Amino acid sequence: MFKKLDTYILKKFAGTFFLMIFLFILIAVVFDISEKIDDFDQFTIEEIIFDYYFSFIPWLYNLLTPILAFLTVVYFTSRMASRTEIIPILASGISFKRFLRPYFLGGIVLFIISLIMSHLLIPITNKKRIAIEAKIYSHARRIDNSKLHREVAKDTYIFVNNYNIKSDNAYKFRLEKIVNGELLYRFTASNLKWHHQTKKWSARTWTERIINGDREILTQGAHKDTSFCFDNTEFHRSPFEVETMDLFDIYDFIEKEKMRGSRYLGKYEQELVKRTSNPFSIIILVLIAACISSRKVKGGVGMHIAKGLLIALSFVFFLRIAEILSEKSTIPAKLAFWVPNILFAVVAIYIYRTSPK
Numbered sequence: 001m002f003k004k005l006d007t008y009i010l011k012k013f014a015g016t017f018f019l020m021i022f023l024f025i026l027i028a029v030v031f032d033i034s035e036k037i038d039d040f041d042q043f044t045i046e047e048i049i050f051d052y053y054f055s056f057i058p059w060l061y062n063l064l065t066p067i068l069a070f071l072t073v074v075y076f077t078s079r080m081a082s083r084t085e086i087i088p089i090l091a092s093g094i095s096f097k098r099f100l101r102p103y104f105l106g107g108i109v110l111f112i113i114s115l116i117m118s119h120l121l122i123p124i125t126n127k128k129r130i131a132i133e134a135k136i137y138s139h140a141r142r143i144d145n146s147k148l149h150r151e152v153a154k155d156t157y158i159f160v161n162n163y164n165i166k167s168d169n170a171y172k173f174r175l176e177k178i179v180n181g182e183l184l185y186r187f188t189a190s191n192l193k194w195h196h197q198t199k200k201w202s203a204r205t206w207t208e209r210i211i212n213g214d215r216e217i218l219t220q221g222a223h224k225d226t227s228f229c230f231d232n233t234e235f236h237r238s239p240f241e242v243e244t245m246d247l248f249d250i251y252d253f254i255e256k257e258k259m260r261g262s263r264y265l266g267k268y269e270q271e272l273v274k275r276t277s278n279p280f281s282i283i284i285l286v287l288i289a290a291c292i293s294s295r296k297v298k299g300g301v302g303m304h305i306a307k308g309l310l311i312a313l314s315f316v317f318f319l320r321i322a323e324i325l326s327e328k329s330t331i332p333a334k335l336a337f338w339v340p341n342i343l344f345a346v347v348a349i350y351i352y353r354t355s356p357k
Contacts, residue, residue, distance in 0.1 A: 005089065009102040012080075017072040017110075024068060025060055029053065039136045047132065055129035062117050066281045067312050069110055071305075073103060073289035078304035081296045096355060100290055107286035114279035119247035127244045134240070150260040152230040155179050163235040168194035170235070173203070175228065184211050194232035200225050239264040242271045269333035270326050277337040284344050285315065291351040315340060 033040075040048050080086050089099060148160040161172035170192040177185035189203035203224045210217040242264075245253055254268050288311060293304045318340035326336040 005094065005099070006102040006105070010106055012076045013072065013102070013106040016076045017069060020068050020072050020075075021061060021064060024064055025057055028060055029057070032056070036136060042135065043132065051128040052132045055125035055127075058117060058125050059122055059129060062114055062122055062278075065110060065114050066278060066285055067316070069107070069282050070285035070289045070312055070315075071308055073286050074293045074304050074308035075301070077290055077293035078301045081294055081304075082301055084296065086294050087296070096294075096352075099294070100287065100352075103286050103290040104283070107283040110286075111279050111282045114282060115276065118275035118279055123244050123246045123249075130240050130243060134238075148235070150234070152228075152234060152260065156229060158230070158234075160235075165236060168196075168232045168235075185209065186211075195225075196232075198225070199231065200227050202226075237264070239267040242268045247275075266327050266333065270323065270337065273333045273337045277341055281315070281341050281344070284341060284348050285312075288344065288348045288351055291348070291355045294355065315344060318343065 043052070077086075086099070090096060146162045148163065149157070151157050155177055157176050157178065159172075159174040159176075160170045163170045171190070173189045173192040175185075175187045176183060186207075186209040187203075188207045190205040191203070193202050193204075194200075195202060203226060204222065206221055206224050208217075208219040210219075242250060242253065250268075250272050254265070254272065257265050257268055289308060292307055292311070319337075322331070322336040322339055325331045326333040331339075
């Protein structure tokens with residue numbers, strides 16, 4: 001049954017959280033504008049406000065929610081403890097478990113909001129944000145298209161030493177069709193160029209081999225216009241592309257990229273796992289914050305905030321370690337990004353059991 005205690009704590013939770021998130025986002029936007037002020041010259045005011053910042057703010061909100069929810073609970077709960085509000089509540093017969101219920105409900109609500117945003121809303125808004133950032137950071141976000149090896153269709157593989165995105169030129173290109181370990185077809189070219197008007201490739205210094213059992217047909221030439229089972233978009237894929245895909249698209253995309261042997265597969269899998277693991281961390285962090293802040297201690301609010309910052313930084317540190325291990329394929333992304341949640345869930349249980357009841 002929803003009681004005055006729940007309403008009281010949830011009001012404090014919501015009010016403090018949204019004030020804190022507003023202030024942090026405001027500060028972040030001001031710093032972002034000051035950093036990009038020169039780069040924004042190439043865009044109109046409408047593009048900056050409606051395309052970029054209307055997309056940037058939801059993304060930033062979702063990014064900050066776990067840590068700010070944690071700090072929010074630490075702040076208002078420690079203030080309640082310093083004002084001796086919690087002791088009378090527990091002395092009235094309300095158990096500590098019952099006292100934590102509104103915190104848990106608040107964490108659940110933020111978790112659901114963040115989960116929906118991560119999987120459905122933010123991928124849509126990210127399209128405009130990433131498109132603008134791609135122009136601003138065109139040098140920093142250069143796609144690495146050297147020494148490519150991909151499966152572009154069933155049993156069909158391409159090998160490219162280097163691909164120039166600006167000119168749509170592939171250098172030292174090779175296409176092979178291999179069935180059951182047997183080479184049936186090979187096409188090589190010193191240079192392969194994509195033509196946007198004809199939607200075809202032109203090959204220079206090319207060689208074609210068709211193998212049929214003991215027979216082999218060899219054809220060579222200096223120039224040839226031809227078509228393959230792929231176009232130039234095969235080489236324009238970016239690791240940031242996956243951030244614009246919703247829950248339904250990202251699964252299919254990752255399966256296709258597994259077949260293609262994409263070098264960005266680890267990043268794609270990270271993105272999928274983070275969309276669930278990060279929102280779930282809100283519940284764990286909120287409960288930890290409530291447990292550590294509910295006791296009145298010397299130093300008051302400042303001491304609780306110091307402890308809270310230490311725990312928050314530890315959580316961010318573990319997330320970064322998980323990301324590095326996942327990128328290097330040391331640990332699968334599905335496991336790596338849940339390890340911090342598992343560790344801090346254990347911490348939450350320990351703190352709860354040792355908290356004054």
